[in-house]
Amino acid sequence: MDYLVVFIFGAVIGSFLNVCIYRIPLGKSIVLPRSFCPFCKRPIRWFDNIPLISFLLLRGRCRFCKRAIPARYFLVELITALSGIGLLYYFSPGPRFFAYWLFTCALIIIAFVDIEKKEIPDVISIPGIFAGMALMTFLRLDASGAYGRSFLNSALGVLAGGGSMLLLGLFGELIFRKEALGGGDVKLMGMIGAFLGWKLVLVTFFLAPVLGCGVGLVMKIRFKKEVIAYGPYLSLAALISLFFGDAILDYLFRI
Numbered sequence: 001m002d003y004l005v006v007f008i009f010g011a012v013i014g015s016f017l018n019v020c021i022y023r024i025p026l027g028k029s030i031v032l033p034r035s036f037c038p039f040c041k042r043p044i045r046w047f048d049n050i051p052l053i054s055f056l057l058l059r060g061r062c063r064f065c066k067r068a069i070p071a072r073y074f075l076v077e078l079i080t081a082l083s084g085i086g087l088l089y090y091f092s093p094g095p096r097f098f099a100y101w102l103f104t105c106a107l108i109i110i111a112f113v114d115i116e117k118k119e120i121p122d123v124i125s126i127p128g129i130f131a132g133m134a135l136m137t138f139l140r141l142d143a144s145g146a147y148g149r150s151f152l153n154s155a156l157g158v159l160a161g162g163g164s165m166l167l168l169g170l171f172g173e174l175i176f177r178k179e180a181l182g183g184g185d186v187k188l189m190g191m192i193g194a195f196l197g198w199k200l201v202l203v204t205f206f207l208a209p210v211l212g213c214g215v216g217l218v219m220k221i222r223f224k225k226e227v228i229a230y231g232p233y234l235s236l237a238a239l240i241s242l243f244f245g246d247a248i249l250d251y252l253f254r255i
Contacts, residue, residue: 002093006084011051013105014080018073020109024124025117040065051077072112080108083239090243099135100242103128103195107235110188114231120184125191129158132194142197153197161193161201162186168205185230192238200245201238208237 016030022038023030035044042064048054055074062069083104091097106128114120136154137147144150165188169181193201212233241248 003085003088006088007081010081010084011077013084014077014108015049015051017080017105017109018076021072021076021112021116024109024121025113025119037062037065037067039067052081072116076108076112080105083108086243095139096141099139099141100195102135103132103242104239106191107238111232111235114184114229118229120182120188120231122184122187125184125187128191129187129194132191133158136195136197141195154194156198157193157196157201158190159193160198161189161191161205164202164205165189181230185234188231188234192234196238196241196245199249200241203241203245203248204234204237207240208233211236 019035020030033043035049036042037044040062042062045063048058048063052074055069055077058069060069060071060074061067084101087097087101087104091100106124109124110120133151133154135141136157137151140147140150142150142153144153165181165186169186172181189201189205192204196204208230212228212230
């Protein structure tokens with residue numbers, strides 16, 4: 001029953017995340033006006049705004065203008081709902097579950113905005129740094145058992161995450177003679193470090209290019225694209241580190 005409640009609640013949250021993904025890059029309020037079709041601008045009726053279900057019933061099209069609704073809307077709602085189930089299974093109900101679900105929601109917004117707009121919204125990543133530090137310190141997300149140690153781990157995570165990306169960007173500029181990474185990636189890694197601590201943010205740093213290199217090669221060879229959004233791979237690597245980072249470190253240092 002708990003999993004069903006989390007799934008339904010997660011789909012509702014995902015619907016709100018879709019609003020954020022669409023409106024934040026445009027500088028619009030995420031509260032008002034109420035949801036509308038991005039094409040014909042007609043307000044969406046409540047029965048057409050039921051997470052997951054309405055998309056399927058409408059066959060992915062606006063009731064009024066019949067334009068196709070981007071599959072991203074359904075995908076974000078589903079990912080948010082499934083992420084809630086995964087976090088509940090892994091962390092059980094409690095403060096850590098809610099803190100890491102907040103973290104996951106921030107990563108979802110950042111990843112999809114970066115995919116669509118090739119930018120990482122500071123309005124999510126910068127407050128996320130302070131939220132991560134506060135939550136890790138007072139909830140002791142790293143299970144250190146001491147507020148001071150948790151704060152230090154989070155602070156070092158911000159420095160390790162942001163610093164590693166900054167150095168990578170500078171190194172890339174020296175090699176390619178142009179900007180290799182944007183400042184948004186640096187701030188995103190700072191946020192990830194605030195929530196995960198310095199060890200797991202370094203796992204994220206080394207894991208992200210492994211996830212992104214295959215897609216990058218395809219985009220380069222087939223579509224001739226020089227730039228790919230790196231935020232989604234950092235976000236996915238952060239979630240893998242959240243669930244499996246400690247096991248990865250144990251395996252590597254046991255070899």
